[in-house]
Amino acid sequence: MKFIAHIRESDGENQLLKAHLLEVKALAESYGAKIGVAHISGLAGLLHDMGKFTKAFVDYLIEAVAHPEAPPKRGSIDHSTAGGRLLYNEFHTGRIDRERGILAEVVGNAIISHHSYLHDYLNPDLESPYLRRVRDKEDIIDYDRSVALFFEQVMNKEEFQAYVDKAVLELRRFLSIPSSFSPEAKYMFLTKFVFSSLIDGDRTNTRRFEDQVSAEEESNPPAKELFQSYYDKLMAEVQTLASRPGSNSSINRLRSEMSEQCDKFADKSSGIYTLSIPTGGGKTLASLRYALKHAANNGKKHIIYVLPYTTIIEQNAAEVRRILQDEVHILEHHSNVAEEIDKDDELEDGFVNTSQKLKLAKDNWDSPVIFTTMVQFLNVFFAKGSRNIRRLHNLSEAVIIFDEVQKVPVSCVSLFNEALNFLKDYGHSSIVLCTATQPALDFVEHELHINPDAEMIQNLDQVIAEFKRVEIRDETLNGTYTNQELTDFIRNKLDEKRNLLIILNTKMVVKDLYQRLLIELPDMPVYHLSTSMCAAHRKQILNQIRVHLKNKEKIVCISTPLIEAGVDVSFECVIRSLAGLDSIAQAAGRCNRHGEDALQQVYVIDHAEENLKHLDEIRIGKDITKRMLVDLQRDADSHGGHLLSVQAMTFYFQKFYTDVQAQLNFPVSKLDVDMTELLFAGYPQNNYFQNYCLNYQKRPPLFLVNSYRTAAEHFQVIEDLTTSVIVPYEEGNEIIAELNGAERIEDFGRLMRKAQQYTINLYPHELQALDRSGGLERCFDGQILVLKDGAYNEEYGLDLENESWAGLQMF
Incomplete structure (x- = not known):
């Protein structure tokens, strides 16, 4: 019989499972190659849907498409465990080779989690949700038959073993790269990168099948050529500015000199650098000048601006679009307009409903130039859900500019530093910390590894004095x-x-x-x-x-x-x-x-x-x-x-980080543990590992013992988690109406990007107040929230005090 991965909504066409597995493998390989783990990522793509090699899944899929109003019950079909179990059975039982055992855990976790989020190897209850799936789960339908069909139709056993051998070599090389990371930190970042590659490969392939578009139709221009053309346009703008009246003023001369220094600095190798131009010194254009030249000369694929506030995103993105004369390849990503429902969506895989359209929408940061927020950047690495982490692989081979980097929330400082260290050491990315008020990020326990002679601007004290x-x-x-x-x-x-x-x-x-x-x-x-x-x-x-x-x-x-x-x-x-x-x-x-x-x-x-x-x-x-x-x-x-002196700023941040030292590692008060321990700590620092050994008088049967899901469940950049809500301000009304009528996945993606300009973030107590007074509407299974008319004021936005509108909704 023919085994099916998906059935297209528009015409009922089938996507064969073999084609889907091989195509996702190829995409995951291309993403993994960025950090030298093509076969590790490809292995996840190859096996992620192996459990669909069953008559039960085909029957379930046909039934679900025929009766979308009453799909089969949750739990009736599990297709994501089989690939993880294959790796466990092949490489984690009997006489175990350490490297293959670690590979089974890293890739297996990504596979079993691709409809939810990464599993804990050990959780606070000293149990292993990972082992519960790959070793202990009993209701996996026709597992042995699925394995046999996979080796028969997709890749024979000999080819598979050769493929795994290549993945093991990649793992060995990855672990040998010099860095300050503990082995557990290396495994954590590797697992998340592989997971990102799998999620994006799976969703990209599914969306292309559903919308009937090819990779060629979606491809960006060659990055080197695009960035070189951008650089030429920027230099034309620089020449125009130099010829304007007043260009010879002392401040404009200083701006020009600092811009030149950034241009020369672009010739340096990749690393973590600082750009401490005083406020008003033209750092947006100066940093862009560095980024475009460095990206074109060093094969970078993306230039990413990370900013603290959406206000600056709009301003800076508009200025960059004007200079580069490009409306297509510059992405603004302010927030996730659609909230990601915390659920395992395995029972929705194979056919497309409204929830799936939102999930599949192109939201992976594959644009050449991206403007986003610090919240979104940190969510990519540490927040729960598959939408955020899907973007992680596109942070490699990039120039990432953190504008106003001093706004990193205190609790996230250690996590932020380690993420940047990973992107520098493994992701081949260049990082620029861009602010007039440089925080002392190399002064803390989990320090940022800033390059020696990192400052782009020479004689900074003199510049500050002249810029007064x-x-x-x-x-x-x-x-x-x-x-x-x-x-x-x-x-x-x-x-x-x-x-x-x-x-x-x-x-x-x-x-x-x-x-x-x-x-x-x-x-x-x-x-x-x-x-x-x-x-x-x-x-x-x-x-x-x-x-x-x-x-x-x-x-x-x-x-x-x-x-x-x-x-x-x-x-x-x-x-x-x-x-x-x-x-x-x-x-x-x-x-x-x-x-x-x-x-x-x-x-x-x-x-x-x-x-x-x-x-x-x-x-x-x-x-x-x-x-x-x-x-x-x-x-x-x-x-x-x-x-405003350099000495004053250095004193301030060192004193500040000393006073908040207990908060820097993201304490999880409910568990009495820091998030850095949940993610990075091995024996003897990992308390769950210690307690397991004490309780059971043996080590857990695992190489990895960290708690990825528990950490993600407790991670939030802002202490009180906010929710994005679309507001009825001007074009926001039209976007709300269009979203209700959108059918193609591409339309959902376009409208959600557009809606970012018309959202506000609400705290739980604000949502509760609006709920009580009927001021909210929920769309698309609760994933999109919309503010009703009277709750938004033309002067100051959200208006929880104005009750006059609430009663009008009744008529």
């Missing part, structure tokens, strides 16, 4: 400010200044001050910015602000810290609520940004009404900055003589 455009005024000496007192302070400053930017630490005080100033300044434009507004909304407000600033009109803007990290605006005066020194420095970058005036002021105040109880990082940073301000009052030469 602002002075920090310490208003904390005058006591604390309430919003009413701050309103009076703002009114006084507006007698001297045309425009003011006020940055406060919490959305609540920002909104309250905004509402006060609307009353106090009725004849002046007053604007509000916060993450309660979707990206498209913030972009529109920023465009209006820029027009006022260009026309030298009176204007006030009140914002949360989202505006201070790279947003290209320049105010005459900035007021910043006391926070970490990096935040103060970044806020200063929004003042006199282009040196319009000789010197302007940034006032630092201590706000009395900000509730920082649950914002530990801001509170700790605020306390350190406050002590540094006292130091400067006592000794004007301390900390390099001013808060």
